[in-house]
Amino acid sequence: MTETSDKPGLAAWIWFACAAAVCAAMAWLLRAEGWGNAWLWWAIGTLLCTGASRSPAMFFESGFAIISYLLLGGAGYAHPAVAYLPIVAMVAAVSAFETRSRFVGALLLPACAAWLYLANGPDFSGVGWYGWVVVGMTAVQLLLNTADAARAPMAPPKTVDLVVCSYSGNTAHYAKAFGDGMLGAGAKVNLLRFHYWPEFDEPLPGDALVLAFPVVGWKPPWAMVAWMLFRMPRGRGRPAFILYTCAGGPENTSLVTWILLRLRGWKPVGRAWGIYPVNVVTFRLGPAFMWRFLDRLLPIGSDVSLATRCGAEFARGFPTGLPHLVWAFGLWLIGPLSDNKYFNWLPYRNYAWRKRCNACGICVRYCPVGRLSLRDGFPRASGTCTLCFGCVNLCPTRSMQLVAFTEYGNVYKPKFRGHVVKRRPKQKGVGPPADTSGEHADEAAVP
Ligand SMILES: Cc1cc2nc3c(=O)[nH]c(=O)nc-3n(C[C@H](O)[C@H](O)[C@H](O)COP(=O)(O)O)c2cc1C
Ligand code: SF4
Ligand code: SF4
Structure with a gap:
């Protein structure tokens, strides 16, 4: 059984004291x-955040603070205090979150405002528009952090709807770790695979919801x-818990999902994410030893065990997960702008590898938007792709590929084959030959 607790240990307060001292020194x-050295402060801040949350994902996520600093013009910026604010807000939010203290949570925004005033002085006249965007988005994050700390404890849910969207199996693997934690804590879990x-017409009758998905273009798919x-x-x-996997740059995915x-009237009570860079479109290009190394390295064990702990704490009604961090720059706009039907036709054009394709037509019958048709016996695509990756996952001969990523002729090999859905739910008469490989193991494990 996973060890869980709703009370912070002494370590959380020690991390918090260290964070407060570092911010004051800054x-x-x-x-x-x-005197200021952004890289040094950022390195210290990142170590504090990773240590306090015990999450390698937090190590990756903290990268946003130094990117904001660089975008603001780095050391040459007229107001270094504004450029350093995201580092301070990150360190304050993560260490305060671990104390689970409402009082500390309520102080976050005024404390960071006071920090800005002390570090900068009274003259803010030279702060440019982007400087104010950074200040505004940091304030949004701190308000979210305060709201998280102030939330009343939730009743332990008896039944949880676990909605899982996963293309190459990564998210399903991560969600299984979370689901195992919930099952271990005695909750009944209703697993629903989203395609x-x-x-997807599920009524979601449970007492709580867990929404699991991959980050696609810096947002949910x-x-x-x-x-x-x-x-x-x-x-x-x-209550609803936000769970996602990504290659390392989730950006403002948690904020978008929170909104x-x-x-829809749900109460988001936490979020957690794991680092899984290998996915459908990676197609394992490059040397095999690199993939063997990555497969051994990732996902990081403590990321996965964090998910199990969060699942158990969530099922017991305890506050859990990682604090929200808001990325104060515009990648979140690039996501929706680049991931759309006007652009996707370029990187996501389908391509059936003729040497392998047996013209079975499964992909054609599967495609939810009718984008594929058989021409000269082989599937051809025209129109908008929704990036459901069903055609790639379903192809029995592994010949369905996406042009930009497969010109080298590599076949798609998911790391978590057991977690890739092989059949479109509720669609009769479509699917690969009988599944004898135990590939639905995840669905069996989380009833
Ligand atoms: C089309 C596409 C877009 C992606 N966009 C992002 C992204 O913006 N940021 C990121 O960190 N990872 C991104 N990824 C990586 C996936 O989020 C990551 O590998 C995830 O674990 C895949 O999960 P799945 O196997 O459940 O589909 C993207 C992957 C795909 C296929
Ligand atoms: S990824 Fe999905 S939407 Fe796109 S072509 Fe394949 S089945 Fe159709
Ligand atoms: S599912 Fe695969 S083998 Fe069957 S027609 Fe499509 S590309 Fe060809």
Whole structure:
């Protein structure tokens, strides 16, 4: 059984004291001595965040703070205090989150405002528009962190709906770790595999929801965004946990999902994510030894065990997960701008590897948007791809590929084959030959 607790240990308060001391030293050195070294502060901040949360994902996520600094013009920026603010807010939010203290949570925004004033002085006249964007988005993050700390404890859910969207099996693997934690804590878990939004009509009757998905273009996949906007049942105040995997740059995915859940009446109570860079479109190009190394290295064990711990804590009604960090720069705009039907036709053009294709037509019958058709016996694509990756996952001969990633003729080999859905739910008469490889093991493990 996974060890869980709703009380912070002494270690959390020690991390918090260290974080407060580092932030105070930063303010003093910036203001009194005019001395600052962003890379050093960032390195210290990242270590504090990773140590306090015990999450390698936090190590990756903290990268946003130094990117904000660089975008603001680095050391030459007229107001280094504004450029350093995301580092301070990150360190404060992560260490405060671990104390689980409402009092500390309530102090986050005023403390960071005071820090900015002390480090910068009273003259803010030279702060450019992007400087104010950084200040504004940092304030949004701190308000989210305060709201998280102030939330009343939730009743342990008896039944949890676990909605899993996963293309190459990574998210399903991560969600299984979370699901195992919930099962170990005595919750009943209703596993629902999400493929495509118009056909996902689940009523979500459970006491709580866990939403698991891969980050696609710095946000949840479009299909999931559409489902949340138009079809997702109302939450009526029920708690929801946000779970995702990505290659290392989740950007503002948790903020976007938080907003969408709120719009549908759910109460987001936490989030966690894991680092899984290998996915459908990676197609394992490059030397085999590199992939063997990556497969051994990732996902990082402590990321996965964090998911199990979070699952157990969530099922017991304890506050859990990772604090929200808001990335104060515009990649979140590039995501929706680049991942759309006007652009996707270029990198995601389908391609059936003729030497392997047996013209079975499974991909054609599967495609939820009717994009594929058989021409001269081989599948051809025209129109918009929703990036459901069903055609790639379903192809029995592994010949369906995506042009930009497969010109080298490599076949798609998911690391977590056992977690890749091989059949489109609720569609009769379509699918690969009888599944004898135990590839539905995950669905059996989380009933
Ligand atoms: C089309 C596409 C877009 C992606 N965009 C991002 C991204 O913006 N940021 C990121 O960190 N990872 C990104 N990834 C990586 C996936 O989020 C990551 O590998 C994930 O674990 C895949 O999960 P799955 O196997 O459950 O589909 C992208 C992957 C795909 C296929
Ligand atoms: S072409 Fe393939 S990935 Fe695109 S929507 Fe159709 S089945 Fe999904
Ligand atoms: S599923 Fe694969 S083998 Fe069958 S027609 Fe499509 S590309 Fe060819």
